[in-house]
Amino acid sequence: xxxxxxxxxxxxxxxxxxxxxxxxxxxxxxxxxxxxxxxxxxxxxxxxxxxxxxxxxxxxxxxxxxxxxxxxxxxxxxxxxxxxxxxxxxxxxxxxxxxxxxxxxxxxxxxxxxxxxxxxxxxxxxxxxxxxxxxxxxxxxxxxxxxxxxxxxxxxxxxxxxxxxxxxxxxxxxxxxxxxxxxxxxxxxxxxxxxxxxxxxxxxxxxxxxxxxxxxxxxxxxxxxxxxxxxxxxxxxxxxxxxxxxxxxxxxxxxxxxxxxxxxxxxxxxxxxxxx
Numbered sequence: 571x572x573x574x575x576x577x578x579x580x581x582x583x584x585x586x587x588x589x590x591x592x593x594x595x596x597x598x599x600x601x602x603x604x605x606x607x608x609x610x611x612x613x614x615x616x617x618x619x620x621x622x623x624x625x626x627x628x629x630x631x632x633x634x635x636x637x638x639x640x641x642x643x644x645x646x647x648x649x650x651x652x653x654x655x656x657x658x659x660x661x662x663x664x665x666x667x668x669x670x671x672x673x674x675x676x677x678x679x680x681x682x683x684x685x686x687x688x689x690x691x692x693x694x695x696x697x698x699x700x701x702x703x704x705x706x707x708x709x710x711x712x713x714x715x716x717x718x719x720x721x722x723x724x725x726x727x728x729x730x731x732x733x734x735x736x737x738x739x740x741x742x743x744x745x746x747x748x749x750x751x752x753x754x755x756x757x758x759x760x761x762x763x764x765x766x767x768x769x770x771x772x773x774x775x776x777x778x779x780x781x782x783x784x785x786x787x788x789x790x791x792x793x794x795x796x797x798x799x800x801x802x803x804x805x806x807x808x809x810x811x812x813x814x815x816x817x818x819x820x821x822x823x824x825x826x827x828x829x830x831x832x833x834x835x836x837x838x839x840x841x842x843x844x845x846x
Contacts, residue, residue, distance in 0.1 A: 572645050574708065574741025575784035577629050580651065583793050584631065585624040587653050588676055592620045593635075593668045600665035603680070604687040615639060615689045616668065628704045628740045632695070640692045642700060643678065649685030652677050653795040705740040708778055713740075718774045722762045729765060730758035730833045733777075741781065745814045748839045750776040752813045757845045758831070758838045783810075813839040 572580070596616035598609040607615065619635040626632065633641035643649075652661070656673035666678040666687060678685065690698050705721075706712035718739075725732050733739050733747040742750070751758050754773040756765065765773070787810070812822050816839060817830040826843040 573743040579788040581624050581626040581631050583798050588621050589623050591670050595669045597667045603665040606688050638692050640695050642688045644686040646684035648682040649680040651798045703737045715774050719770045725762040729760045729762050730838045732762040746780045748814045749780045
């Protein structure tokens with residue numbers, strides 16, 4: 571599943587590609603993609619709306635419209651946006667399409683059918699249940715060392731499970747949680763509420779470091795408008811992982827074999843020596 575860096579990069583690319591464009595028509599092809607907006611409502615709300623900007627909150631992509639509305643989208647496991655010319659047919663698993671005056675269209679394709687969209691009133695955007703409970707953004711003033719230390723104290727869950735909770739830390743998934751814990755030299759099985767102040771401060775810095783690192787790398791990639799999300803998946807940074815997806819390979823710091831364990835049904839990668 572795309573994590574904060576990938577979603578940020580997709581939002582940036584979409585902003586460059588479609589901000590300022592007017593949506594001539596909109597079509598919802600799979601009703602369950604937007605359960606709160608049936609196809610006629612989806613089409614009516616988006617038709618003739620101008621896209622002011624595209625941005626991100628957590629792992630959600632937000633299309634701000636000039637009609638006082640916002641289209642909220644979540645890629646989930648396999649969702650992706652594609653800006654297609656008139657001559658190209660919709661790919662299989664196209665679930666929604668926004669049509670523009672120049673005969674291009676922005677389609678949302680989702681092979682695994684887990685994606686989500688919702689059109690909400692902009693003034694009530696952050697009261698929508700998808701956004702209301704999200705933790706502060708990792709680069710915001712609200713997400714600071716004191717906040718992080720205090721929120722850690724509230725949970726007895728393993729540190730890895732804690733970091734994946736979007737109500738505690740927004741934007742992290744398996745990749746960046748594993749990478750940040752490795753750099754901070756903390757064990758992923760440690761209960762969150764027993765992490766020391768020193769380790770909490772180190773982990774706070776490393777979370778922001780790995781996110782910034784991947785965003786910076788992704789910003790250098792060439793983007794295919796017909797496969798926007800595919801250009802960024804994993805931040806295009808698979809060769810740069812220190813522990814993620816490197817089971818049995820040598821640790822980059824001590825050469826001990828990287829191990830993998832299951833936590834809440836998800837894989838965690840760590841160095842048993844560096845992260846005792």
